[in-house]
Amino acid sequence: MRTTLRIVTIILMLASHARGDERVIHMTARKFSYEPSEITVKKDVPVVLEITSLDRDHGFRLDAFGLRADVKPGQVTRVRLVPDRVGRFEFACDVFCGTGHEEMSGELVVVE
Numbered sequence: 001m002r003t004t005l006r007i008v009t010i011i012l013m014l015a016s017h018a019r020g021d022e023r024v025i026h027m028t029a030r031k032f033s034y035e036p037s038e039i040t041v042k043k044d045v046p047v048v049l050e051i052t053s054l055d056r057d058h059g060f061r062l063d064a065f066g067l068r069a070d071v072k073p074g075q076v077t078r079v080r081l082v083p084d085r086v087g088r089f090e091f092a093c094d095v096f097c098g099t100g101h102e103e104m105s106g107e108l109v110v111v112e
Helices: 002-019
Strands: 023-030 033-035 038-042 047-053 058-062 067-071 076-081 087-092 105-111
Touching: 023 038, 023 058, 047 058, 047 067, 058 076, 067 076
Parallel strands: 023 047, 038 105
Antiparallel strands: 023 033, 047 076, 058 067, 058 087, 087 105
């Protein structure tokens, strides 16, 4: 049943993408923060996070949704997701960026 639900979610995401229904959220990464650090999205609505580093290499990890990406200075990294459950989920930098790296995190808030 869960596999079927995941397949349906992927199909809906692809259909939405074809219609251009993705919500695009621009983010920046820099020592030792993301801006914005809290992002609120709606369940089952496709989202693209466009992340740019302002200073050095960073990472982006959102374990709850199995997402991970490298974020390079001057480049836009696009992370696509369709949040399939409501809640608060931490994202964090997973590329060591100096003292303070442990504090480089934020929260994805998914609402109905």
